[in-house]
Amino acid sequence: MTDLTKLTAAETARLIRDGEVSAVDVAQAHFDRIAKVDDRIHAFLHLDTEGALGAARRVDEKRAAGEELGPLAGVPLALKDVLAMKDVPTTCGSKILEGWRPPYDATVVQRLRDADLVILGKTNMDEFAMGSSTENSAYGPTRNPWDTDRIPGGSGGGSAASVAAYQAPLAIGTDTGGSIRQPAAVTGTVGVKPTYGGVSRYGLVAFSSSLDQVGPCARTVLDAALLHSVIAGHDPFDSTSIDQPVPPVVEAARAADVRGLRVGVVKELGGEGFQPGVEQRFNEAVALLTELGAEVVEVSCPHFVYGLPAYYLIAPSECSSNLARFDAMRYGLRVGDDGIRSAEEVMSLTREAGFGAEVKRRIMIGAYALSSGYYEAYYGQAQKVRTLITRDFARAFEQVDVLVSPTTPTTAFRIGERVDDPLAMYKADLCTIPSNLAGNASASFPCGLSPDDGLPVGLHVMAPVMADDRLYRVGAALEAASVQRWGHPLLEEAPEL
Amino acid sequence: MPAISRDEVAHLARLARIDLSDDELNHLAPQLDVILQSVAQVSEVAAQDIPPTSHPLPLTNVFRQDEIRPCLSAEEALAGAPIVDGAQAVEDERFRVPRILGEEA
Amino acid sequence: MSTPAATVPDLLDYDEVLERFDPVLGLEVHVELNTLTKMFCGCPTEFGAPPNSQVCPICLGMPGSLPVVNGKAVESAIRIGLALGCDIAEWCRFARKNYFYPDMPKNFQISQYDEPIAISGEVELEVEGQTFKIGIERAHMEEDTGKSTHVGVTGRIHGAEYSIVDYNRAGIPLIEIVTKPIEGTGALAPQVARAYVAHLRDLMRALDVSDVRMEQGSLRCDANVSLRPLGETAYGLRTETKNVNSLRSVERAVRYEMCRQGALLAAGGKVMQETRHWHEDTGITTPGRSKEQAEDYRYFPEPDLVPVAPSRKWVEELGTTLPEPPAQHRKRLFEAWGFTEMEFRDVIGAGALLLVEATVAAGATPAAARKWWLGELARRAKETEVELDALSITPAQVAEIQALVDAGKINDKLAREVFDGVLAGEGSPEEVVAARGLAVVSDDSALGAAVDRAIEANPDVAEKIRGGKVAAAGALIGAVMKEMRGQADAGRVRELILERLGAE
Numbered sequence A: 001m002t003d004l005t006k007l008t009a010a011e012t013a014r015l016i017r018d019g020e021v022s023a024v025d026v027a028q029a030h031f032d033r034i035a036k037v038d039d040r041i042h043a044f045l046h047l048d049t050e051g052a053l054g055a056a057r058r059v060d061e062k063r064a065a066g067e068e069l070g071p072l073a074g075v076p077l078a079l080k081d082v083l084a085m086k087d088v089p090t091t092c093g094s095k096i097l098e099g100w101r102p103p104y105d106a107t108v109v110q111r112l113r114d115a116d117l118v119i120l121g122k123t124n125m126d127e128f129a130m131g132s133s134t135e136n137s138a139y140g141p142t143r144n145p146w147d148t149d150r151i152p153g154g155s156g157g158g159s160a161a162s163v164a165a166y167q168a169p170l171a172i173g174t175d176t177g178g179s180i181r182q183p184a185a186v187t188g189t190v191g192v193k194p195t196y197g198g199v200s201r202y203g204l205v206a207f208s209s210s211l212d213q214v215g216p217c218a219r220t221v222l223d224a225a226l227l228h229s230v231i232a233g234h235d236p237f238d239s240t241s242i243d244q245p246v247p248p249v250v251e252a253a254r255a256a257d258v259r260g261l262r263v264g265v266v267k268e269l270g271g272e273g274f275q276p277g278v279e280q281r282f283n284e285a286v287a288l289l290t291e292l293g294a295e296v297v298e299v300s301c302p303h304f305v306y307g308l309p310a311y312y313l314i315a316p317s318e319c320s321s322n323l324a325r326f327d328a329m330r331y332g333l334r335v336g337d338d339g340i341r342s343a344e345e346v347m348s349l350t351r352e353a354g355f356g357a358e359v360k361r362r363i364m365i366g367a368y369a370l371s372s373g374y375y376e377a378y379y380g381q382a383q384k385v386r387t388l389i390t391r392d393f394a395r396a397f398e399q400v401d402v403l404v405s406p407t408t409p410t411t412a413f414r415i416g417e418r419v420d421d422p423l424a425m426y427k428a429d430l431c432t433i434p435s436n437l438a439g440n441a442s443a444s445f446p447c448g449l450s451p452d453d454g455l456p457v458g459l460h461v462m463a464p465v466m467a468d469d470r471l472y473r474v475g476a477a478l479e480a481a482s483v484q485r486w487g488h489p490l491l492e493e494a495p496e497l
Numbered sequence B: 001m002p003a004i005s006r007d008e009v010a011h012l013a014r015l016a017r018i019d020l021s022d023d024e025l026n027h028l029a030p031q032l033d034v035i036l037q038s039v040a041q042v043s044e045v046a047a048q049d050i051p052p053t054s055h056p057l058p059l060t061n062v063f064r065q066d067e068i069r070p071c072l073s074a075e076e077a078l079a080g081a082p083i084v085d086g087a088q089a090v091e092d093e094r095f096r097v098p099r100i101l102g103e104e105a
Numbered sequence C: 001m002s003t004p005a006a007t008v009p010d011l012l013d014y015d016e017v018l019e020r021f022d023p024v025l026g027l028e029v030h031v032e033l034n035t036l037t038k039m040f041c042g043c044p045t046e047f048g049a050p051p052n053s054q055v056c057p058i059c060l061g062m063p064g065s066l067p068v069v070n071g072k073a074v075e076s077a078i079r080i081g082l083a084l085g086c087d088i089a090e091w092c093r094f095a096r097k098n099y100f101y102p103d104m105p106k107n108f109q110i111s112q113y114d115e116p117i118a119i120s121g122e123v124e125l126e127v128e129g130q131t132f133k134i135g136i137e138r139a140h141m142e143e144d145t146g147k148s149t150h151v152g153v154t155g156r157i158h159g160a161e162y163s164i165v166d167y168n169r170a171g172i173p174l175i176e177i178v179t180k181p182i183e184g185t186g187a188l189a190p191q192v193a194r195a196y197v198a199h200l201r202d203l204m205r206a207l208d209v210s211d212v213r214m215e216q217g218s219l220r221c222d223a224n225v226s227l228r229p230l231g232e233t234a235y236g237l238r239t240e241t242k243n244v245n246s247l248r249s250v251e252r253a254v255r256y257e258m259c260r261q262g263a264l265l266a267a268g269g270k271v272m273q274e275t276r277h278w279h280e281d282t283g284i285t286t287p288g289r290s291k292e293q294a295e296d297y298r299y300f301p302e303p304d305l306v307p308v309a310p311s312r313k314w315v316e317e318l319g320t321t322l323p324e325p326p327a328q329h330r331k332r333l334f335e336a337w338g339f340t341e342m343e344f345r346d347v348i349g350a351g352a353l354l355l356v357e358a359t360v361a362a363g364a365t366p367a368a369a370r371k372w373w374l375g376e377l378a379r380r381a382k383e384t385e386v387e388l389d390a391l392s393i394t395p396a397q398v399a400e401i402q403a404l405v406d407a408g409k410i411n412d413k414l415a416r417e418v419f420d421g422v423l424a425g426e427g428s429p430e431e432v433v434a435a436r437g438l439a440v441v442s443d444d445s446a447l448g449a450a451v452d453r454a455i456e457a458n459p460d461v462a463e464k465i466r467g468g469k470v471a472a473a474g475a476l477i478g479a480v481m482k483e484m485r486g487q488a489d490a491g492r493v494r495e496l497i498l499e500r501l502g503a504e
Ligand SMILES: [Zn+2]
Pocket: C038, C041, C042, C043, C054, C055, C056, C057, C058, C059, C060, C171
């Protein structure tokens, strides 16, 4: 019998539609897989077994009743714990939200439910999505299925690892500076950050509101596109949501055609600080795209190098404000309320106890950058850099259709390696940050294993605002050619768990 | 010269309502200093005539109709209230919070 | 925390203040809009709902929730801006004002900072025959906070003090209107402050953008007051007095602060730049939240909302919906009502202009409307220490009572009892008349019997009337009215007396 956890989402949905398997069996197979491997991976913070099996049962009932099923009906999915799901614990990887059960669904969750996906549970993440390794989770790190001594990337390490470890064929991530793409790269999976405003942020617990974006994680490009089209589209509950049709991502993934596509290699995203094995695989991927008919040129984006410092001012500034609401008054943790201490003291004690070191660091950097007297030099300047980076993109997209770079400078590093060196940790997001600052679409696709350590490398593709379909054209073409070359999908080279 | 002193970090912690321990302050202050020195690079490039970008997309005038939508019930609203001494900090359909400084009876 | 010298401060005599100092005012008025829903979510804004029953994830600031601007609130903001003579920004943004306070669910308030929707306006006021031009600095949009109630339990140490918070008010749209420094008012400073707030109240009502009930907090005034020695041009240090919840309080609080600051300065002391609270009952201000240093609100553009860029066409369209300017409005009413200047000024002074206008619109004559609002009702308002318009009677009801008088169903004396009933919430005037059995007796047989008894009891008076001294009938009318306990139509009684005594 086929291992139901090894199927793609598209295949799974087809089998369910055709009545060859039941959605309940599919869900159960994934819960079994989770039970078998998650003590070593720790991708999940919470499993909603009852809710998932109920949703699966409804899919089976719909099918039995002859109702039409959507393209992903019955497919299991892992949800990053930063999205509000009604009555299901939502912690954002933080102690301060322990026990909180939102009284509402995020728009994305609502759309997943409407499309009959089966939400297995909530995945681990760096606390409030701040981090590049998932080590900042208050509930312990997630491990990389390729090497459990290494990080699965972050902040959405749980989502990427769950997909890579066959615990779910699909996952939802969020990306503020690379939190979907960097984990995808280091786990050998597909991760897409849609255009800012392409997917609703309503119900996404904000880290940095002007940068955050929800997106799909999957093992194949088509699966990612199918999920993308389910969650994307205008939402009147998000003022920054774009009121335009969703780009034709599924068609692009099916077309898998890069003939005539102009591809720009970003000169500034490579060289010093990049692992040689990463650069080698990246160059091979670019060569493959040329073979497939793309026109490759080198492009300069001179301000991208300033993306990192700008990001580490803008994101902390917004987070210092966004996270102010965690004050022990209305929900979550409350520490030190002895009937004598003031509200102010209880707030401070709770935030001290409830937030981890990285969150505190960023809140304070943000408070500093927004302070009167420093605003212009820090936050104001960072916003100008943002303009410069947006202009770099605009100029580049006059010459080419997409830009490419490695997703990350290195492959997955070891757990603990960069914990106390914030600057080294921040460098993991060097290539991914510019797209968050400019709001354009980008993605990471597997492009092989680094010859120096045998770990996955990601190809980073960047497309203009609302041209998300171009990502899928590149990703799908690369995937088809690579799988043909390798003889199997990259993940099959991962060690058995 | 450090970008930020230990005292300033202590002030920021108060501003951000985080009751940092002395050990944490000692640990955090030099880290914040390194980070701030590093991010200060932004001042190298951003010239006077560059407009700041606060929103990645050029949207304006996103409004909603003045139409009433269903609320949460008081019970739902209060359901997540923090637990104090084993019970939810709720009284008289309101959130019960510690005394507020400067507030008068 | 507070200064140890918690003694009652000295006050300088008001005239002495003015001999030495020149007051400068700055008024910040918050107007709660009467939109159906809140500023950023679809929760209703109705006053007085059960606690935490008009809340949702957005106005509770729950993780993940996002604001969406109420278009109607923006429309109201623009109309207010236009009515204040302001320029409407072609492009403006919301900003976050960051500070921690338990009644503020997100620990930041969505407000506007350096890019308000309306700037640079002016309003003209008339106070005691003098005209004052009040410059408007800005009007901006923001959201209200929740409401915390302090609970103090005496005699217990553990859990002795805490607060309970209701977030129904959190997120209700507010327009904050800020004046430029108001100078040159001299002795009239308190009255100018009052007149300004009254003017805004009338304007908001005419625009139909707010309920402007000061006692319910839908119009709130923070009064900045400073003194400077006569002849100086630099401003003195100011205090900001909050919690000023009635027109009368605005006047009293400004006057109080002038006298308090005057005493401090006269004694060679300094005014602390601080927030103070007005106490309606004791008529004093006390220091509010201590501010060790100026708050650093760390304003930055609200990333969850996009800029507001009202098209000129929209602004022009809204400009056509503005009510008549107040000065023109007053002129028109003055001409229409035929009051003397004195009478008309009294109406304005009593804050009864719109009430009288509405009563006239409901059918009463201007004289009758004026009589009730400035007489009977003004007296009751004063007794209960509320503003006239806070009385629980509508202009339509006043007009209805007058109509009952005109129809002879009740007389003026009974009308006062009807006012009692309506104000006590017993129902409409008709219902009160019915329930209290107040209709005048116009049944001639009952009246006739009473008249006969009165004539019998007062033969000498009757004789005089027979002899042609008709004026003496008053005494008999009084006796009949007394017997009928006032519930008789005095005109009819007079007719019956004259008829029976053969006088004309
Ligand atoms: Zn609400």
